[in-house]
Amino acid sequence: MSTIIYCFSGTGNSLNVARETAKCLGDSKVVSISRAINSDIDLSADRIGIVFPVYVWGVPNIVCDFISKLKKSDKYFFSVVTFGGSPGKTNIQLKEMLRKQGIELKAGFGVKMPGNYIPMYGARPKEVQDKLFSEAKNKITSISEYIKNNKSGAIEAGGLIMNLLGSFAYTFGIKSMRKADKNFYADEKCDMCGICEKVCPVKNIELVDGKPVWQGRCEQCMACLQWCPQEAIQYGKSTANRIRYHHPQTNASDFIG
Numbered sequence: 001m002s003t004i005i006y007c008f009s010g011t012g013n014s015l016n017v018a019r020e021t022a023k024c025l026g027d028s029k030v031v032s033i034s035r036a037i038n039s040d041i042d043l044s045a046d047r048i049g050i051v052f053p054v055y056v057w058g059v060p061n062i063v064c065d066f067i068s069k070l071k072k073s074d075k076y077f078f079s080v081v082t083f084g085g086s087p088g089k090t091n092i093q094l095k096e097m098l099r100k101q102g103i104e105l106k107a108g109f110g111v112k113m114p115g116n117y118i119p120m121y122g123a124r125p126k127e128v129q130d131k132l133f134s135e136a137k138n139k140i141t142s143i144s145e146y147i148k149n150n151k152s153g154a155i156e157a158g159g160l161i162m163n164l165l166g167s168f169a170y171t172f173g174i175k176s177m178r179k180a181d182k183n184f185y186a187d188e189k190c191d192m193c194g195i196c197e198k199v200c201p202v203k204n205i206e207l208v209d210g211k212p213v214w215q216g217r218c219e220q221c222m223a224c225l226q227w228c229p230q231e232a233i234q235y236g237k238s239t240a241n242r243i244r245y246h247h248p249q250t251n252a253s254d255f256i257g
Helices: 013-025 061-068 090-100 126-148 160-176 178-183 195-199 223-227
Strands: 003-007 028-032 047-053 076-083 105-112 184-186 205-208 211-214 233-235
Touching (some): 003 013, 013 028, 013 047, 013 076, 061 090, 076 126, 090 105, 105 126, 160 178, 178 184, 195 205, 195 223, 223 233
Parallel strands (some): 003 028, 076 105
Antiparallel strands (some): 205 211
């Protein structure tokens, strides 16, 4: 059976999960949501996957926009969300969004990965990352077996208290996210390479006199900051001395084009 996996990723966690899932399933291709969203979305495969990171215990803005453009379908839809703390109600939220489009989410899973949200914390120690990667690989194998057998019903979520708190946080947090790019800036280390502009999934960065200027439609994916080879992009006052992170099996070129 053929599979198309639509993926949103800024620093590689979700991209790696999508790629590994595609390998396990076979006859699969991974398509960037940010590239697919502005054209007719291909639902011709037997199975359709949606892979993305959890944002404030919910679905990122760009994925919400993507879902709103899907047409009614009876194909086998599944999701895999990546998270650093808890998946919250993300898969439950996605299931309801898809239902409104005339689509049934057959299965929704979560894979824990090292966090990338550097405004709050730096990269985890390598041994912690390696443990998470190993556990993620095993989880992807079990997820893929479930999907191969066309099973349905598994919708993974966080605990009750976390889901309640997460729903409250999401309602307020997701609305302000796109304008939160006012905290980004390039410091004196910027050599005007332009990588930040190229890796942004929503073309939110314009170069003015060679320096990045953010345009107020940010996804907070941290691609610009984490992929900067000079570590010149900062967010507020907290990131200058924090260790950067991207998934080790991805590189900046995966996000360009």
